[in-house]
Amino acid sequence: MSQRARHCISSEFYLECIHMLRYKEWILAATLYPVIFASMPILLGTWLASGAEEASRIFAENVGTGAYSIFLLVGANMWFFVMTALWDFGLKLRKEQASGVIEDLYLATGSLTWPLVGSGLFSILQCLAKYVASMLIGSILYGNLRYVANLDFLYGLGILTVGLVGVYGISFMIGAMVLRVKEAFSLLVILQMSFGILMGVFYPVSSLPYGLRWISYALPMTIALNDIRAVLLSTQYVIDAHWDLLLILCQGLLYIFIGVVALRRSERGIRRGAGLASF
Amino acid sequence: MVLLIVLATRPFVPKAQALPPDFTLSVSWGGLLLLLSSSPLFELSISVRQERTNGTLEQIFLSPSPKLPLLLGRALRSQILSLLYGASYLVSAAYLMGGLQFQNPFQGIYYLLLGIPVFYGLGFIVMALTFNVREIIPAVTMLQIGVVFLSGIFLPFNLMPYALRAIAAFVPTSYSIDLFRSAISGSQPQLLSSMIEPANLLEPLLAHVLALVLPILGILAFRATIRRAKHRGGLQQG
Numbered sequence A: 001m002s003q004r005a006r007h008c009i010s011s012e013f014y015l016e017c018i019h020m021l022r023y024k025e026w027i028l029a030a031t032l033y034p035v036i037f038a039s040m041p042i043l044l045g046t047w048l049a050s051g052a053e054e055a056s057r058i059f060a061e062n063v064g065t066g067a068y069s070i071f072l073l074v075g076a077n078m079w080f081f082v083m084t085a086l087w088d089f090g091l092k093l094r095k096e097q098a099s100g101v102i103e104d105l106y107l108a109t110g111s112l113t114w115p116l117v118g119s120g121l122f123s124i125l126q127c128l129a130k131y132v133a134s135m136l137i138g139s140i141l142y143g144n145l146r147y148v149a150n151l152d153f154l155y156g157l158g159i160l161t162v163g164l165v166g167v168y169g170i171s172f173m174i175g176a177m178v179l180r181v182k183e184a185f186s187l188l189v190i191l192q193m194s195f196g197i198l199m200g201v202f203y204p205v206s207s208l209p210y211g212l213r214w215i216s217y218a219l220p221m222t223i224a225l226n227d228i229r230a231v232l233l234s235t236q237y238v239i240d241a242h243w244d245l246l247l248i249l250c251q252g253l254l255y256i257f258i259g260v261v262a263l264r265r266s267e268r269g270i271r272r273g274a275g276l277a278s279f
Numbered sequence B: 001m002v003l004l005i006v007l008a009t010r011p012f013v014p015k016a017q018a019l020p021p022d023f024t025l026s027v028s029w030g031g032l033l034l035l036l037s038s039s040p041l042f043e044l045s046i047s048v049r050q051e052r053t054n055g056t057l058e059q060i061f062l063s064p065s066p067k068l069p070l071l072l073g074r075a076l077r078s079q080i081l082s083l084l085y086g087a088s089y090l091v092s093a094a095y096l097m098g099g100l101q102f103q104n105p106f107q108g109i110y111y112l113l114l115g116i117p118v119f120y121g122l123g124f125i126v127m128a129l130t131f132n133v134r135e136i137i138p139a140v141t142m143l144q145i146g147v148v149f150l151s152g153i154f155l156p157f158n159l160m161p162y163a164l165r166a167i168a169a170f171v172p173t174s175y176s177i178d179l180f181r182s183a184i185s186g187s188q189p190q191l192l193s194s195m196i197e198p199a200n201l202l203e204p205l206l207a208h209v210l211a212l213v214l215p216i217l218g219i220l221a222f223r224a225t226i227r228r229a230k231h232r233g234g235l236q237q238g
Helices: A003-022 A024-048 A052-063 A068-089 A092-098 A102-107 A113-141 A151-180 A184-198 A210-218 A222-233 A241-272 B002-012 B021-054 B057-062 B068-097 B105-129 B136-150 B162-168 B173-185 B199-232
Strands: none
Touching: A003 A024, A003 A113, A024 A052, A024 A068, A024 A113, A024 B002, A024 B136, A052 A068, A052 B002, A068 A113, A068 A151, A068 A184, A068 A222, A068 B002, A092 A102, A092 A151, A113 A151, A151 A184, A151 A222, A151 A241, A184 A210, A184 B002, A210 A222, A222 A241, B002 B021, B002 B068, B021 B057, B021 B068, B021 B105, B021 B136, B021 B173, B057 B199, B068 B105, B105 B136, B105 B173, B105 B199, B136 B162, B173 B199
């Protein structure tokens, strides 16, 4: 990597830091959102089962662990990361397009890849920090800190980091799509809900119909989510710990490859067509 | 959304057992209520913020044209859309949960309509409260989640712990939602039952009072905020 590329990545990273610090409300909100998302099914489930103990017993019978609050917190966090990747990173180019600066960026002599790498790195680090913070808050709130304050949590963090690579691959694909599609928001809302249902954010993927399960496992975060739960709560791995990790890594690299190719093709198509500034 | 809620709560019910009827009723109609409440609670505040960020709010508010219809027009667009989304939600809920309960349709529609001025009144108050918040989306979302949760949109009040139900009694939208649900299910209102007597009379009375008072309070709060912003020169700040 050239010095110019490194400089480009660090500048973009710094810019994202400044932007994050300018809107401090988002830091708090992004940390609390997963806790709030998870709280809905936690409270609904507790009331449906008429109490926390009974809820834990029934949940253990159906899912394989009684620590339902941690199960749901991990799921809500993963869903939130996918949403962040879709809305923030996937829409990054659209925002540049809307503010009218994308043409300048593309007509500049440098490549757009390095700023995107910087932005992606920042986003991954931000996701990891938010995951730690929101898991700590959630586990303290629901009295399950022992599942978070241990070394397994760090291993789970490692799985999450590998899993996020695939998510950013998907967001490159979204980036490619929003450059071409005029009404990107409705598309993202549909994708966001589909991810929520198919990833098994609030239930094990095994409860989905057989055919749907395969689509679910093909998504970048499903196996990672399943394995983080397996590490923290001793639920089942998809195959086993090592094979799963290899699968997540391969999936991530494949998604990144497809995402970059799709984005490049989309950019080329737009440059030849109506122009970048129109959207 | 229906599927997500059903699948999320299913692990809390023994395998051979069905979801409680009260719960399925709340989930099937809750989506429609959520969509109807979102436009006033979310759209009003966000649209003002958008104009402010674009720098056009000052021009709009300093012009001699009426401001309130302008804002209501914005919210109406998303309200119509939310009705369409709500209809599709009801169809999917009916399909997934084996039909929709509708015991007293006219009374139900009446209470639903009675809830709309309450949503808008609260929306104006939210807009006034969040006018000076720089990053508005997280603030409004938090408020919206709080209102949705405490109004019993997805959770019937009889499943709510007593302490939470007591807090819900102070959320203005709870009354029309509870009355709407009691009308479509043909049961008694649940919010104030075993809390204050006679709950059956008090709940409709409070729902009507709120439908009259809250929009006025909301508009007054909004006008006071705008007046303050005009005096202090805060309309143009994004």
